Amino acid sequence: MVKSLLTPNPEYSSEIISIVNSSPYPSHMSMRLMSLELDRATVELEIENCHLQPYGIVHGGVLSTLIDTATFWSVFMIIPEDAGLVNIDLKLNYLQAVQSGRLITEGYAIRSGRSISYAEAKVFNEDNELIVHGTSTLKILPGKGLKAKARKFL
Numbered sequence: 001m002v003k004s005l006l007t008p009n010p011e012y013s014s015e016i017i018s019i020v021n022s023s024p025y026p027s028h029m030s031m032r033l034m035s036l037e038l039d040r041a042t043v044e045l046e047i048e049n050c051h052l053q054p055y056g057i058v059h060g061g062v063l064s065t066l067i068d069t070a071t072f073w074s075v076f077m078i079i080p081e082d083a084g085l086v087n088i089d090l091k092l093n094y095l096q097a098v099q100s101g102r103l104i105t106e107g108y109a110i111r112s113g114r115s116i117s118y119a120e121a122k123v124f125n126e127d128n129e130l131i132v133h134g135t136s137t138l139k140i141l142p143g144k145g146l147k148a149k150a151r152k153f154l
Contacts, residue, residue, distance in 0.1 A: 008038050008077050012150040019146065020073070029065055033073055039109040041073035047100050057097040063123055067092055067134035070107025070121035075138050078112040081152040084144030085117070092134040101126040115140050 013036045020026055020033045031045040043066055045051070053059040068090055075085060107121040116139060123132040 006038075007154040009151055009154050012148055012152045013037070013077070015148045015150050016076075016146065019148070026069070029062070031066065031069065033069070036073055036077060038077045039074060039112075041070050041076070041107045043070045043073070043105040043107070045103045045105075047098070047103065052099070057099050058103070060092075060094060063094065063103075063132045064090065064092055064134075066103060066105040066123050067107075067121045067132060068136065070105040071119035071134065071136035072107075072138065074107035074109045074119045074121070075112055075117040077152070078109055078117070079140050080142070080145075082143055082145040084141040084146065085138045086141060087136050088116075088139050089137045090134060091136070092132055094132055096125075096129060096131050098125050098131050103131065110135075113140075 017033050017036055030048055031043055034044050035042040045066060047058055051058050051062045068087055072085055072087060103123050103125060105121055105123045107119055109117060109119045111118045116137060118137050120135045122130055125131055
C-alpha cells in the first residue's frame with residue numbers, strides 16, 4: 001500500500017470515473033471503472049458473447065485488458081495532477097478459464113516513485129475465485145494529465 005500526504009478529492013474521482021466509463025475503449029469492451037482511490041481501483045466486466053474465443057471461454061486479451069486497466073488506475077490517483085501514465089510492461093498469469101458471469105478486477109499500487117510505479121491486479125469471478133493475476137510497471141509522464149473540472153487533491 002502506498003502512503004501519501006495528499007488527500008484525493010472525491011469529486012475528482014467521480015469525474016474521472018465518468019470520463020473513463022464514457023470513453024471509447026472501455027465502452028467497446030463493456031468494462032466499467034467502479035472505484036478509484038488513492039492506491040487502488042476496481043474494474044468490472046459483465047462477460048458477453050463478444051468476449052469469448054472459439055473454445056467458449058473469455059479471450060486472454062480481455063483478461064489482459066482488465067489487468068492493464070486496473071493497474072493503471074490504481075496508480076493514477078497517486079501521481080501529480082498534471083501527470084499522466086503509460087504501462088511499460090505487463091505480466092500475467094492465467095489461472096483459471098471463465099465462460100460467463102461478472103469479472104471483478106482489483107488493482108493495487110505497490111510502489112509509486114517520481115518516474116516509475118509498480119502495481120498488481122487480480123481478476124475474480126462471481127464466486128470470488130482467482131482467474132488471473134498480473135503486475136505492471138508504469139511510467140509517469142509529466143505534463144500529460146487528464147483534464148477535469150475538479151481539482152485532484154483537497
